[in-house]
Amino acid sequence: MLISIAIDFHQADVATREHFHLSEERLTQLYRTARSEIVTEAALISTCNRTELYAWVDGDDPTLIDRAVRTLARRWMRTRAEGDQLLQAATRRVGIDAARHVVRIAAGLESQVLGDGQILGQLKAAYKRASRGHSAGPVLHRLFETALRAGKRVQTETSLTTGRNSIGAEAAITANQRFGNLENARCLLVGAGKTGARAAKQLHKLGARDLVIVNRTFETAQELAKFVGGRAAPFETRHVEAAMADVVIVATGSEVPVITTEGLARGREACAATGYALLLMDLSLPRNIDPAVAEQPGITLVDLDTLHQPILTAETMRRDAAPLAADICESEISSFMEWVANMPARDAIKPLRTALEDVARREVAFAAKDAGIAERTASRIVAKLLAGPMAALRRAVQRGEPLDAQAMMLLEMFSPAAAPAPRAVRPARTAAPKPAVVAEHVPPPPVAPPERRPSTVLSPEQFT
Template identity: 35%
Template structure:
C-alpha cells in the first residue's frame, strides 16, 4: 500500500503549462477511470484548479513514473516537459501535502478558503467515477477534518488578503450596517466583480454598476441583482451612494472634485466612503481633501493586505503544527487498521484449528473414549497446532540470524525472559 500525491502548481509551472494540464469538469470521470485502468493505481482522485492540477492515488507499490507518463499522454505533453515541473510525494509526505493544500497553506494566497471546497468537489467526482475506495476515502475524510481544525483553531483565514475584500472590510468599519448602504461600483472587470460579490455577501441590497459599455455592466449587475448604468449617469447615482469603489482602465481620472462636491451638497454632507483601486487613478486626489469623504487608494489597501498577510503568516506556524498532528494521527490509525487485518486472519486460522480439534474430540466421545482422555487430547492437539507454524518460523529466523525478529516475537507473545528459569 502506498499513497501518492503528484502534480504541478503555480510554484512549479507557468500559466501556459497549467492550462494545458488542467482537466475540464466533463473530462474528470472518464480520466479517473482511465487512470485506474492504465496505471497501477487502485484508487484515484483529481484536483484541477487554475493554480494546480494534482492526482491523489493509492497503489500497491509506488509507481509515479507510469502515472506521469499517462498524464503527459492524456494532455499531449512531452514527458520531459511535464517531469521538469512536476512534484511527487509519497506516503506520509503525500498525506501532509493533501492536508496542507486543503488548509490553504500551499495556496498562492495563504489561507484562502476556496481550495477546501474544490478538494471536496474532487472527492465527490472520484466517488461518482467509482475510483475512491476505503483507503483514499479515509485519507480525504482525515484531510477535511484537519483543514476544518486549522480554520477553527487558527487565524489563517480571518483577515482579508485581497484588495477587493480589504475595500469591503474598510467600508464595514465606517458603516456599521451595510444593509442600509448603497454602493456605486465603477468598472466591470475582475476586481469590481470580486467587490460586488463581497458586498452582496455582506448584505448590501442596493448596488449600481457604472461602465463605459452598458452591456458589460448589465452582465455583472444581473449576477448580483444590481442596476447597470453608463459612466455618463454617474453624477445622478453619486448623490445616492454611500460607498463608491472604482477600478477601470482609464488613463485619466473619471471622477473629479467638483462632481463629488455637488453630490455632497445633495446628500446634505452625509459621508461617502470612496476607494480608488485603479492605476492610474480614477478619482482625482483632491477629492480626499473634502470634508465628509473618506478616500482610500490602492496603496492604502495594499498596506491593509500586507498587515493581514503578516497576521496569516503568524498563524501559519500553528496551522503547520496542526497538519503535522493530523498526519501522525492518520498514519497511526492506518497502521492500526493493518494490525486489524492481521489479527482477523490470525483469529480465523485459530478458529479453524479449534474446530478441527473439537470435531476430533466429539468423534472420540461418540466412540466411547473417556471424557478425561478426550479433554487431554483436545488440549494437547490444539496447543500443538497453534504452536506449530510459529515454531517453524522462529527456527527459520534463528537459522538465518534474524535475531531482531526473534526479539519482536518475544515481545509479541509477551514472554518473560526469566520465565524458563523460574519454572526450573
C-alpha cells in the same frame, strides 16, 4: 504508497498552469483510465492556482512508483510526449510528503492567499467528484476526510482565516488601492460564483455604489446584485458593460475567454470609450480575459500572477496563526499515517471480523426481530471482541514483524473463500445380500427301491 503529481503557482505561471488544466470532460476520461493493476485509487484537485493528482500505488518499490507516475502523466495529457512535459514542470511527492501537502492545502497554508477561505470548499468539491467517478478508494477517502477535518479545525481553532482571505476580496482591495476611491467608479463583475460574490461584497464594503453583475444565469446575477445594491445585466452585454466600466473583475469557470479583444474593441468604439482608462482583473484559470486586450490603449490587465504581490502584503496579518495551524496539520497527518501503517493488521483480521459479524448479526436478529438493531449491535459486539487481537496485530506491525503467518492462519480459519466445501453425505450402509453359493452339480446318489415285503395270501379259511 501514496503519490502525487502537482502543478501549482509556486513553480508554474498562469500560462503553464493553463496548459495542464483539465476540463470536466477530460477529468471524466482521466477517472475512467487512471486506475490499473498498480494504481488502485486516484483523485484530482483543481483550483485557479493548482492542478494536483493524488493516487494510491499498490506497492512501495521505487521502480513501480516511477512507472505509476509516468503512466498517470500520460493519461493526464493523453500522449507520452505531453506527459513528459508535465513531469518536467510538475512536483512529485511520495508517502508522508504527499499526505502532508494535501492536508496543508485544506488548512490554507499552501494557498496563494495564506488562509484562503475558499480552498476548503474547493477540496470538498474535488473529493465529491472523485467519489462520483468511483476512482477514490479507502485510502483516498481517509486522506480527504483527514484533510477536511484539519481545515475545519484550523478555521475554528486559529485566526488564520480571519480578515480578507480570498482572491476575490484581494482583487477588490487592489482595485481600491489603484483608484483611491471607488464611490464614483463603475465596477463590473463577470461571474457570480464564490470568487465573484466575495469580490462584489468586498467592493461594496469599500464604497463602490455603481456595481454591475453579469452572469450566464441571469437569476443568479439578480440575486447577487440585490445583495450588494447593484444591478444585473444579461451575459450577452458583457463587452458593452466592460467598455463603460472603470473596473472589470472576471471570475468564471469558462474554458475559453469571455472577454475577447475584438468584442471589447467593438464595445469601446460603440460607447466612444476608446483610450479611456480601464482596469481589467482576471481571476480565472484558464484565463477568461484574452491577454491581447492589454495592447489596447488605456487598458491595464491584472491576472493571478500580477495579483500575487499585493496578496503577499496581506499575508502578514495571518502569519502569526500559521505555526498553530501547522501543528494541527501535523497532528492529523500523524493520525492518517498511523492508519496507513495499520492497514496490514486490518487486512489480516478482516476475515475474522466478517465471520464474527455474520454470526452476531444473525443471532441478534433472531432474538430482537429487528435487522437494524441487529446490525448496530453486531458491530459493537465484534469491535469489543476484536479490540485485543487488533491491538496485538498493531504492535506486531510497529515492531516490524511480518503478519504473513497470522494473516494466513486467519484467512484459512475464517475466510468464506477458504472454507472447505461440505462433503457429500454418504448414503447409509445397507447389508449387502450374500452371494448365493453355487455348489458343483453332484448327481444325487441312486435311491434304492424300497424293499418289497413278500405278500401273504390268505386262504378263505383264514379270511373267515
